[in-house]
Amino acid sequence: MSISESNLCKELHDAIVSGDVERAESKAKEMLNKGFDPYNIVKNCMTPAMKLVGDMFSKMEIFLPEVMMAADAFQACMKHIEPKILSRKAELIVGKVVIGTIQGDIHDLGKNIVALMLRANGFEVYDLGRDVPVGEFIKKAQEVNADIIAISALLSTALPYVKEVIKLLKDLGLRDKFFVMVGGGAVTKEWAQEIGVEGYGENADEAVKVALELMKKKKMKK
Amino acid sequence: MFSFIDILKRFEEGPYMEEKDFDIKIVYKNIKRLIKEYDIKYNPEEIITVDNSLADDVFKAGFELALETGIYCLDTKRVLKFTEEEIKEGLKTAPAQIIIGEGRDSRVLYARKIEDSRAPIIMGGQAGAPIPEEFYYQMAISYMQEPIIDAINHGGLAKVKGLEVKTRSPAEAIATMMELRYLREAARASGRPGIHLLAAESSVTCIGDLAAQSEEFLRKSDAHLIPILNEVKTDYDRLTKAITFKIYGGINVALVDPIIGGYFGGPEGVAIGFIASYLMSRIIYQADYYIIHPIHFKYVSTSVPEGMWILNIVGQAMARNTNFILMGDVWTSNGAGSYEIFWEIIANTITNVVTGSHPLGVSATNGKYPHASGLETRFMGEVAHASTKLKRSDANEIVKTFLRKYHPKRTEKPNIGKVFPELYDVETIKPKEWWLKLYEKAKKEAIDHGIKLE
Numbered sequence: 001m002s003i004s005e006s007n008l009c010k011e012l013h014d015a016i017v018s019g020d021v022e023r024a025e026s027k028a029k030e031m032l033n034k035g036f037d038p039y040n041i042v043k044n045c046m047t048p049a050m051k052l053v054g055d056m057f058s059k060m061e062i063f064l065p066e067v068m069m070a071a072d073a074f075q076a077c078m079k080h081i082e083p084k085i086l087s088r089k090a091e092l093i094v095g096k097v098v099i100g101t102i103q104g105d106i107h108d109l110g111k112n113i114v115a116l117m118l119r120a121n122g123f124e125v126y127d128l129g130r131d132v133p134v135g136e137f138i139k140k141a142q143e144v145n146a147d148i149i150a151i152s153a154l155l156s157t158a159l160p161y162v163k164e165v166i167k168l169l170k171d172l173g174l175r176d177k178f179f180v181m182v183g184g185g186a187v188t189k190e191w192a193q194e195i196g197v198e199g200y201g202e203n204a205d206e207a208v209k210v211a212l213e214l215m216k217k218k219k220m221k222k
Numbered sequence: 223m224f225s226f227i228d229i230l231k232r233f234e235e236g237p238y239m240e241e242k243d244f245d246i247k248i249v250y251k252n253i254k255r256l257i258k259e260y261d262i263k264y265n266p267e268e269i270i271t272v273d274n275s276l277a278d279d280v281f282k283a284g285f286e287l288a289l290e291t292g293i294y295c296l297d298t299k300r301v302l303k304f305t306e307e308e309i310k311e312g313l314k315t316a317p318a319q320i321i322i323g324e325g326r327d328s329r330v331l332y333a334r335k336i337e338d339s340r341a342p343i344i345m346g347g348q349a350g351a352p353i354p355e356e357f358y359y360q361m362a363i364s365y366m367q368e369p370i371i372d373a374i375n376h377g378g379l380a381k382v383k384g385l386e387v388k389t390r391s392p393a394e395a396i397a398t399m400m401e402l403r404y405l406r407e408a409a410r411a412s413g414r415p416g417i418h419l420l421a422a423e424s425s426v427t428c429i430g431d432l433a434a435q436s437e438e439f440l441r442k443s444d445a446h447l448i449p450i451l452n453e454v455k456t457d458y459d460r461l462t463k464a465i466t467f468k469i470y471g472g473i474n475v476a477l478v479d480p481i482i483g484g485y486f487g488g489p490e491g492v493a494i495g496f497i498a499s500y501l502m503s504r505i506i507y508q509a510d511y512y513i514i515h516p517i518h519f520k521y522v523s524t525s526v527p528e529g530m531w532i533l534n535i536v537g538q539a540m541a542r543n544t545n546f547i548l549m550g551d552v553w554t555s556n557g558a559g560s561y562e563i564f565w566e567i568i569a570n571t572i573t574n575v576v577t578g579s580h581p582l583g584v585s586a587t588n589g590k591y592p593h594a595s596g597l598e599t600r601f602m603g604e605v606a607h608a609s610t611k612l613k614r615s616d617a618n619e620i621v622k623t624f625l626r627k628y629h630p631k632r633t634e635k636p637n638i639g640k641v642f643p644e645l646y647d648v649e650t651i652k653p654k655e656w657w658l659k660l661y662e663k664a665k666k667e668a669i670d671h672g673i674k675l676e
Binding site: 057058060063064065068069103104105106107109110113155156157158159160161185186188203204205 | 242245246250296350352378380386387388389390394397424426451452453457481482483484485486487488491519520522588589590591
């Protein structure tokens with residue numbers, strides 16, 4: 001019987017989907033104790049659970065708090081699994097994203113949705129929060145060796161700060177090191193093209209699609 | 223009523239909490255419980271419901287939510303909780319009508335009732351969108367010259383004399399003052415110097431508001447927006463806006479714009495969350511009137527089925543149980559210059575007016591582009607006036623008929639229309655012939671569906 005057919009895998013999967021942190025954690029520990037390969041636990045039980053959560057959210061079958069609880073359950077399991085798969089962790093991650101709502105803007109709900117949907121689709125996400133100073137995006141992206149910097153802005157008066165991120169990346173000679181994607185109420189596709197970023201998403205679904213395409217592009221370059 | 227000093231003290235003394243715990247363990251947990259307890263269900267077949275008990279249940283659940291959650295302050299990370307008596311005091315002291323604007327241009331803004339036959343107040347403008355300075359003035363006139371438009375809520379300036387406006391920079395104060403200068407001058411040029419302004423949209427923090435509190439810019443007969451942050455939250459900046467403008471003598475307007483799919487959950491939770499947010503904004507902001515603006519997490523516009531159901535049920539819940547004055551947003555996915563925008567306007571406006579709100583809009587393209595003009599807002603006004611002759615059940619059928627014309631096809635891939643100078647002759651400030659023809663065609667279609675436009 002493969003791992004994905006085992007009852008424990010199904011139970012772990014369901015515990016994550018239902019956002020039950022304690023149950024998910026205990027199932028993950030049980031699977032590790034029974035000798036299941038930690039890499040396969042993530043790949044076959046946990047990642048599909050988060051993908052399902054993301055799909056359910058897109059269809060409005062569940063809402064943001066449930067996605068947050070599922071993400072918490074996922075993280076609780078990873079606490080135990082991660083140390084055992086350090087060498088293979090990269091294989092499980094689609095890409096690394098540093099995300100935040102730009103300086104001058106405190107509206108973070110849309111950004112939170114995008115961050116969770118990216119997580120649900122296999123990205124490792126570093127969420128810097130709201131009103132994030134321009135330099136912080138770059139600092140964090142360098143620190144974690146990110147693939148993508150994702151910037152959200154609801155207010156049109158926050159858009160100049162987004163441009164400053166691009167300018168600073170250029171000034172530091174780092175523009176080619178990271179893909180930049182933008183979104184949020186004030187951002188239009190035309191403006192995204194004008195400032196020369198690689199990605200724009202009208203909503204969370206589109207943001208995930210764009211991020212996945214950017215990662216494909218990166219792999220092809222390699 | 224609470225004094226502002228009491229509110230600030232209570233925000234320093236309330237229970238300390240991490241924001242995420244407030245979102246999940248307090249707000250969402252209670253919302254889920256209340257939806258179940260009151261058996262509140264979203265019904266896409268009844269965008270406009272005739273079920274009074276549902277409206278009352280939404281109100282009761284919202285009242286309970288306000289009691290259970292209180293409101294969270296991002297700066298102090300503390301929760302201000304209210305007693306039942308305090309919330310009731312807020313209800314009791316809420317004005318049922320206020321005078322907005324000045325002189326001949328003043329209007330009585332009143333709390334509408336369900337199926338109210340009185341003429342609604344029409345508030346026009348491309349709210350939410352950044353408007354280029356080169357045609358800000360002309361675009362403002364396009365609204366003010368429409369006699370059917372009673373008050374103005376227009377977009378902000380993204381640039382002033384070539385300088386980009388940045389949040390919390392001195393440019394924010396300059397842009398706010400410039401925006402108000404253009405609006406004032408446009409009002410004078412349109413022969414309506416006293417028209418009520420809900421402004422300034424260039425003021426995103428209290429910097430702009432503080433710069434504009436004078437008769438030259440924002441008058442005491444004008445209003446400004448103070449948002450409740452998502453969800454049931456505020457911060458010192460919002461409180462500064464509320465406190466200083468109230469002390470100045472102006473009109474405070476609470477903007478409540480929860481996200482459908484966010485911390486309040488789906489349409490049912492958002493409806494309950496609206497009520498709680500209104501009750502608490504009455505106390506902390508001393509709000510005089512209130513905006514209903516549900517945001518769909520994917521489509522954004524208020525004209526989608528979930529959004530309009532919320533406009534309907536929140537409007538009815540408040541109209542039956544309070545005398546709060548509500549303005550219901552008309553945010554369309556499609557832009558001016560498209561034909562589809564008229565379908566959205568019809569459905570959204572009828573929903574608002576029949577269920578207890580005045581209409582505010584048209585914010586075309588979800589407030590992204592300056593693809594808007596006075597003409598489609600004239601249309602919104604005409605539909606609004608005709609809606610006063612509709613009963614809820616008839617209105618529901620008309621709304622559903624028009625909804626099917628644009629949703630989901632034209633909310634997923636909207637026709638964003640054209641920029642203002644392509645819609646109007648910017649010298650004469652008259653709509654171009656082709657745009658006027660589309661408007662006439664839409665009027666005919668509305669009349670053919672039983673909407674009694676005059």
